[in-house]
Amino acid sequence: MNAKCLFFSLILLCSCSSKSTINKDVNDNSKEETHVEKTVGNVKILSVVIDTLALSNAYNALVKNPNDRKCQEDFFNAYPRNWFEYISTYGYPEGKMSPRNDVQYGQGHMNAFANLNLINDTLYCSKLIDISIGAYIDADAPNELKCLLGNMMHKKSSLMMELISSMLDSDQMLFWGFYWASLHRDSHSQEELERIIATHGKDYPDEMKIVKTTYEYFCGKSIFASFPESHIGLKNSEGCSCMEE
Numbered sequence: 001m002n003a004k005c006l007f008f009s010l011i012l013l014c015s016c017s018s019k020s021t022i023n024k025d026v027n028d029n030s031k032e033e034t035h036v037e038k039t040v041g042n043v044k045i046l047s048v049v050i051d052t053l054a055l056s057n058a059y060n061a062l063v064k065n066p067n068d069r070k071c072q073e074d075f076f077n078a079y080p081r082n083w084f085e086y087i088s089t090y091g092y093p094e095g096k097m098s099p100r101n102d103v104q105y106g107q108g109h110m111n112a113f114a115n116l117n118l119i120n121d122t123l124y125c126s127k128l129i130d131i132s133i134g135a136y137i138d139a140d141a142p143n144e145l146k147c148l149l150g151n152m153m154h155k156k157s158s159l160m161m162e163l164i165s166s167m168l169d170s171d172q173m174l175f176w177g178f179y180w181a182s183l184h185r186d187s188h189s190q191e192e193l194e195r196i197i198a199t200h201g202k203d204y205p206d207e208m209k210i211v212k213t214t215y216e217y218f219c220g221k222s223i224f225a226s227f228p229e230s231h232i233g234l235k236n237s238e239g240c241s242c243m244e245e
Contacts (some may be wrong), residue, residue, distance in 0.1 A: 036139040050088050054078045055109070062112055072118045077115055081127065083135045090141035106141040114148050123160050128152055133171050135178040149179060153196075161200045165207050172207065176214035185220025193219075 041185050058075040059217055065071045080086040090106040116124060135142060153160055164172055182189060201208050223234070 010107055013124055031188060045059055050080075051078070052089060055089070059112060066112075066115070067118075069118045072116050075112060076116055076119050076127070078125070079109070080131060082130050086131050086135070086145065087142070107144060108142070109142040110148060114151070118149060121156060121159055122163070125152065125156055125163055129160070129163055129167075129175060132175055132178050133167075134174045135185075137178070137181045137222055138225040142225070146178065146181075146188070150192075153179070157178075157196075157199060162206070165204050169210060172210045173214060175220045180215045180219040181222040182219055183223065189219050 055075075055078040058071070058078040062071045062075045080089050091110070128149060131145065135145060137143060137146060142143075162174060168174070180193075181188065193211070196211060197208055218219075223231075
């Protein structure tokens with residue numbers, strides 16, 4: 001009887017010790033890391049933890065001190081680093097607006113991000129490009145991002161092209177696909193294409209092939225990602241808003 005008690009006590013002790021270690025690891029990762037890795041069988045699963053509390057705190061501090069370098073750096077560092085983090089933070093689950101991630105939440109953060117004038121240009125543009133790779137058009141946060149991206153392509157055009165040219169061709173395709181994605185093709189998009197080619201065509205001839213190809217396939221031929229119907233057969237269906245003007 002005593003042996004059994006001792007045996008179960010040891011099991012309970014090991015279980016508590018293991019649970020404590022797991023909790024500590026998760027807590028540590030949630031504070032210091034944005035990725036939590038766990039193993040199920042022989043498969044490793046990588047989860048991304050979005051620290052919205054740190055982002056909100058950094059944003060609130062920045063609102064109070066918009067010209068403070070540290071506040072700008074803290075908000076910049078807390079801001080999403082790629083499209084997955086961005087849409088996980090500001091996207092609407094199942095196409096519905098959630099109370100926490102409402103329009104003002106996304107717009108306020110985007111406006112703050114757009115006005116970070118004390119951040120190194122290369123770091124800033126690199127992050128903006130990274131967020132845009134693989135992005136899709138939709139309301140509202142994706143369109144806010146697309147608007148900022150267009151503005152930056154005008155303000156920091158040379159730097160943006162230098163950074164984009166350093167990427168894999170596949171990543172460039174994903175970036176420009178988002179840049180050109182639109183419901184309609186109009187004179188403004190055509191003028192933007194011509195501006196980019198005229199400004200950077202000589203220095204980046206290979207990259208311009210990607211620019212022109214993605215323009216042809218995405219500009220005026222994209223729909224909102226949250227479109228409720230299946231994308232299969234949409235090309236030939238009536239009422240599709242993806243038409244060239």
